[in-house]
Amino acid sequence: MSTDVWQLKPEKSEVVPLFSKYGCNFSILREDLLHSEYGGNKWRKLKYNILDAQGKGFKGVETVGGAFSNHLAATAAACFKYGLKCKLWVRGFERFRTNPTLEWIEKKGAELHFIRPEHYRAFINEKASAQNMGDWYFIPEGGSNDFALKGCEEILNDETKGFDAIFCGVGTGTTLSGIIRSAKEQQMVYGLPIMKQCHEQIQFIEEHTQGSSVQWKLLSEYAPSRFGKLDDEKLEFIKAFKEETSILLDPFYSSLAAFAMLDMAQKSHFRLNSNILLIHTGGLQAWNGFSVSI
Ligand SMILES: Cc1ncc(COP(=O)(O)O)c(C=O)c1O
Incomplete structure (x- = not known):
């Protein structure tokens, strides 16, 4: 099997403007579109x-x-x-x-x-x-x-340079570490862990981003009370997001990042006219585990 198969695919995913709200401009990086079965991170x-x-x-x-x-x-x-x-x-x-x-x-x-x-x-x-x-x-x-970290360093691209803040879901912290490693110095990177206890993730990210001067923070206060839980509020949020943007988020990661991003903007955490980027890390197959229609 030729090793250039991965290179044949377009690897730069698209930045899509979402909306302007709460004094900020929001966009999404459609990493989910890289492949229908193994796209995203x-x-x-x-x-x-x-x-x-x-x-x-x-x-x-x-x-x-x-x-x-x-x-x-x-x-x-x-x-x-x-x-x-x-x-x-x-x-x-x-x-x-x-x-x-x-x-x-x-x-x-x-x-x-x-x-x-x-x-x-x-x-x-x-x-x-x-x-x-x-x-x-x-x-x-x-x-x-x-190797995964090296791949995740390729998530950000020329089009993402101008954003002030970047939001992404966190499981192990690998994806966020790759993003921090390639982010610009003036960008603030926010990670949304899907569990409240995230000491291991913080340690992992610290270890793997040594030498980077990019600022980052994990916002564990947004994590669901129970691992893997999808409550009604979150489900309604995902449905409303889809209604407004035609983009389906996954039930755990990108939806949590989107929720936190908008909640913080609503609470005036960002400077007026900030440009904020959400990374859609894919994972839509996880909907198979839920009997809900979205
Ligand atoms: C869809 C999706 N987004 C984000 C993440 C978080 O990735 P990481 O483990 O690199 O933090 C995962 C992890 O499984 C995932 O499945």
Whole structure:
């Protein structure tokens, strides 16, 4: 399989103006449009990993994640596309095999293995330390390695230079670290963690952005009270955003970032006429886990 397949695709995603409100001008970076199955930050994280796996002649890629993981779905789809085998270690039980995300993943030809939650942490640590032995190329949970960071550094582009503030969802902190690494000095980068406890993410970002003078902040006060929870207020927000912009946000990351961005603007956190950019990091497959119509 030729390694230039990734380069053939247009990699610069479009900045789309959204609206002016609360004295600020809002735009969105449509990273979600990079690919229908592995667009958004998954495209950025997988690109150099897949190229490396192909270049070194591995027969397949293996990775780990939760039962509704965007990262697992995207890895399965990218491996399918680029002729690599895919082995996925899922946190949870065999009975999860019939959830819509994992059913979809199996159709992409990936092997699924289930790890009981109490064994999961030890399992992924062991996998990470035995990295890339044998035929399988290992990508850590959430795709949080150096190749993923390198890919995420490519999210911002010439068109994003003029924005005063940038908003993005945070899981592991890899995507935000890449953004901070390539942001301009005058830009303020806000990360929206999807869980209240985010010490690990702060540590990860600090470690991976050393030497950068870009200012950043994680706004954990906006995280849902329970991991993975989508309450009525958030759902109404996502519907209203779609109604106004025709853009569907994912249920966890970009929707949280959009909510925080507008809430802060409404509370006059930004200077008048600030230009603010929301990064749409994709992840729309996560809607498969909800029985709501949007
Ligand atoms: C759609 C989406 N956006 C953002 C993120 C956050 O990415 P990171 O783990 O790099 O912080 C994730 C992580 O899984 C995601 O699936």
